[in-house]
Amino acid sequence: MAMMTRGEETRARILDTAQDAVLAKGFEATSIDEIVASAEITKSGFFYHFKDKNALARALIERHITVEEEIFDGLLGRARELSDDPLQAALIGLKFLAELIEDMPGGHPGCIVATAAYQDRLFNADVRAANRRAVLGWRHRFRAMFDEIAAVYPPRDGIDLDHLADMVSGIVEGGIVMARAMNDPLITSQQVMLLRSYVKLLFSPRPD
Amino acid sequence: MAMMTRGEETRARILDTAQDAVLAKGFEATSIDEIVASAEITKSGFFYHFKDKNALARALIERHITVEEEIFDGLLGRARELSDDPLQAALIGLKFLAELIEDMPGGHPGCIVATAAYQDRLFNADVRAANRRAVLGWRHRFRAMFDEIAAVYPPRDGIDLDHLADMVSGIVEGGIVMARAMNDPLITSQQVMLLRSYVKLLFSPRPD
DNA sequence: GAAGGTACAGTACCGCCGGTACGGTAGTTC
DNA sequence: GAACTACCGTACCGGCGGTACTGTACCTTC
Incomplete structure (x- = not known):
């Protein structure tokens, strides 16, 4: 947990922000663009970690x-x-x-x-x-x-x-x-x- | 019930086909275009009966x-x-x-x-x-x-x-x-x- | 029988969203 | 220094919800 690579940290950050949004608004209502903005990455970065x-x-x-x-x-x-x-x-x-x-x-x-x-x-x-x-x-x-x-x-x-x-x-x-x-x-x-x-x-x- | 105006019939037909689709696939996954095709009307007709x-x-x-x-x-x-x-x-x-x-x-x-x-x-x-x-x-x-x-x-x-x-x-x-x-x-x-x-x-x- | 409302059809368009494609690059590892 | 990881940037696509506007067949009312 303490030792995470940069990639693992980014992936975890995406999951954290995505979970907050999904629980608040539902999965459908949570756009990828929105997750990307909250997690402070780009769309390319998102699709690097999750294929869809x-x-x-x-x-x-x-x-x-x-x-x-x-x-x-x-x-x-x-x-x-x-x-x-x-x-x-x-x-x-x-x-x-x-x-x-x-x-x-x-x-x-x-x-x-x-x-x-x-x-x-x-x-x-x-x-x-x-x-x-x-x-x-x-x-x-x-x-x-x-x-x-x-x-x-x-x-x-x-x-x-x-x-x-x-x-x-x-x-x-x-x-x-x-x-x-x-x-x-x-x-x-x-x-x-x-x-x-x-x-x-x-x-x-x-x-x- | 037996005596419906043309508009009431169309509205009921939209609701019938929409309900089938929504129960089968969920509300989000059911597109208006799809409802419009099933109910055999146009998009204009749909938005005439329902504002959104x-x-x-x-x-x-x-x-x-x-x-x-x-x-x-x-x-x-x-x-x-x-x-x-x-x-x-x-x-x-x-x-x-x-x-x-x-x-x-x-x-x-x-x-x-x-x-x-x-x-x-x-x-x-x-x-x-x-x-x-x-x-x-x-x-x-x-x-x-x-x-x-x-x-x-x-x-x-x-x-x-x-x-x-x-x-x-x-x-x-x-x-x-x-x-x-x-x-x-x-x-x-x-x-x-x-x-x-x-x-x-x-x-x-x-x-x- | 003209006027006006009802109930649509048709077409064109807009912005958001999920997803693709592809080229470039800073940092790390061997 | 080559290769790999972990992204960034940009451009683009089709589907979707929704808007805007014109046109028109049918029916009712005066």
Whole structure:
């Protein structure tokens, strides 16, 4: 990280400025000329690092995946330190997630994956594949979490745990859409807390 | 409906062809030239009916709202005929909703509202206002449904019923994002069924 | 039956955007 | 000093959203 070549630094600067613009305005609305101006390079320089806008999208998604994984690792790791019980750890983790989203200034900045999902006809197979890998990563992560819980507390309803794992991502994505549509940044964290309530009811051995 | 002037017919034809294209490829990827060719008019004709692409987006969203309201009215109306109990009626209605989504060829075609939400910097205040009205309509509809249930069965957890009402829309929107990202059209209906499971657990007086 | 509005067709044009092509060059490496 | 990396500069292309203006078939109203 500390030792970057000049090329790597320029590439990182392009990604940084591009990410800010994309999260603020969407991928389509962010022009290459604009990125070029913000990153203080020329158009030639941009196309030297990325062969087209698809390549930029793919790089943004893949960087997003790694950053997000680190955040989730930290979140769930801290939650597990706070309780030996897998259900309690999950409930703490979901609360942390809701707080994380709520504390983001101006609400969750929006998810690049979803942005790509809604414009996937514009993107090529590479971008779509990167997108699928991101969602699959979430599924496996939360599937493992729910497996641990289900080993101790059998779920109250005949639930497919893969579907339940997808629900975490789905609630966040849907919450972002709702928050944007309603211009109310709190909606996303509220939805995560409802998911937490569901997980609690689903796995709790006895109500209250 | 049967008696339309020539202008109304042309306008409806533009909206029909535009909606097909937008749901298939997204709003940005659908060019006016393309709509004009499909609707067999000229560019002048298009701009006679819509002053710009924003006006088209707004008209699409507003038409989408009315069509969707009719569908939901039919769905929930039929569900209520099948059971006097508000909780059972809601569970039947959610099952109907999941089936409706599952039966859509190629999965849910995607929600225009979400498309607009993810590109809202491109749209003007009119479009965003129409978008908010759509989501508010859903909230009020499902809020009324949950109010009826809560009057009979107090919810097991301290839940804000507005948030729960938003969860219906949020689950559907998030499910669409996930279905698109994973290229698995069944995800959306699976997520709706999980929401049904939550509603069941949340309001059921005794487990099982 | 002339006047005026409605509902377009036709043509020409503009600026922005993604992308291509290609030549030049400062700095680094061997 | 040759070769490679990492760009800069300029010119250009086609597609897109949108504007501007003229023309005109059809219908209604007086």
